[in-house]
Amino acid sequence: MKIQSPDKRLLTCAELCRGRRIADIGTDHGYLPCYMAATGLCDSALACDTAPLPLESAREHIAEYGLQDKVTAILSDGLEKVPPEGLTDIVIAGMGGELIASILEKCSWLIETCPPVNLVLQPMTKWDHLRKWLYDNHFLVTDERPCVSGRFVYSVIQTHYTGEKPPYPCDLRYLYCGRVTADSEDGREYLLRQAKRLEAAAKGKTSAGENEAALEMQTLAAEISLRIASQLIIDEK
Numbered sequence: 001m002k003i004q005s006p007d008k009r010l011l012t013c014a015e016l017c018r019g020r021r022i023a024d025i026g027t028d029h030g031y032l033p034c035y036m037a038a039t040g041l042c043d044s045a046l047a048c049d050t051a052p053l054p055l056e057s058a059r060e061h062i063a064e065y066g067l068q069d070k071v072t073a074i075l076s077d078g079l080e081k082v083p084p085e086g087l088t089d090i091v092i093a094g095m096g097g098e099l100i101a102s103i104l105e106k107c108s109w110l111i112e113t114c115p116p117v118n119l120v121l122q123p124m125t126k127w128d129h130l131r132k133w134l135y136d137n138h139f140l141v142t143d144e145r146p147c148v149s150g151r152f153v154y155s156v157i158q159t160h161y162t163g164e165k166p167p168y169p170c171d172l173r174y175l176y177c178g179r180v181t182a183d184s185e186d187g188r189e190y191l192l193r194q195a196k197r198l199e200a201a202a203k204g205k206t207s208a209g210e211n212e213a214a215l216e217m218q219t220l221a222a223e224i225s226l227r228i229a230s231q232l233i234i235d236e237k
């Protein structure tokens with residue numbers, strides 16, 4: 001039976017994996033690990049969830065496509081029960097940035113794997129918290145892919161532990177926009193949405209009398225909008 005392709009958001013996560021052995025944390029129905037294993041995008045996969053019901057659904061999905069030899073379902077809170085041996089990639093998608101950071105924080109072996117395990121993270125909220133946590137804990141963001149799916153715009157972060165402070169600043173631009181560039185339509189859409197969020201946050205800062213912070217946010221929002229406008233002009237030529 002031909003396996004159905006997951007949505008663009010999960011496909012973007014798959015694209016950023018190296019693909020030998022992946023662990024999908026918070027797998028829910030297990031769509032991502034099943035798709036990657038069935039299509040040869042990875043050799044084997046662990047479909048992990050903290051709740052028994054979603055894991056049952058993942059088990060059914062694994063059986064439906066006869067993937068029992070390649071995909072193993074594991075009941076695990078975060079990475080607690082995940083064996084690190086041979087793991088090349090960890091995907092944590094569709095959760096809040098704070099929860100993703102706390103899952104990473106609790107894992108003792110994450111900074112000990114050699115070569116470092118490739119992390120693919122897709123926060124739904126609190127992306128600034130996650131980006132700051134990655135920066136403070138010496139995880140280098142190697143790629144970040146924006147992704148428009150339906151009326152939502154996401155960003156998928158690829159990162160790994162280096163043990164050193166990343167060579168870019170942990171400034172407002174990094175916290176709001178990460179490494180997303182204006183080179184693609186999805187990238188421009190993501191940046192424009194973040195500019196709107198900056199404008200809204202600036203209003204809050206102004207109301208709280210934090211004028212310096214408000215000005216910094218307004219300036220970055222204006223810079224982003226201008227950059228996208230000039231990129232569009234370049235594209236039209």
Ligand SMILES: C[S@@+](CC[C@H](N)C(=O)[O-])C[C@H]1O[C@@H](n2cnc3c(N)ncnc32)[C@H](O)[C@@H]1O
Nearest residue numbers: 025026027028049050051054076077078093094
């Ligand atoms: C919204 S679903 C996301 C499913 C899929 N990853 C996606 O992006 O479409 C979130 C899943 O994460 C699981 N989850 C929440 N906290 C977790 C934790 N600490 N460890 C593992 N799974 C967790 C939930 O049970 C749920 O199945």
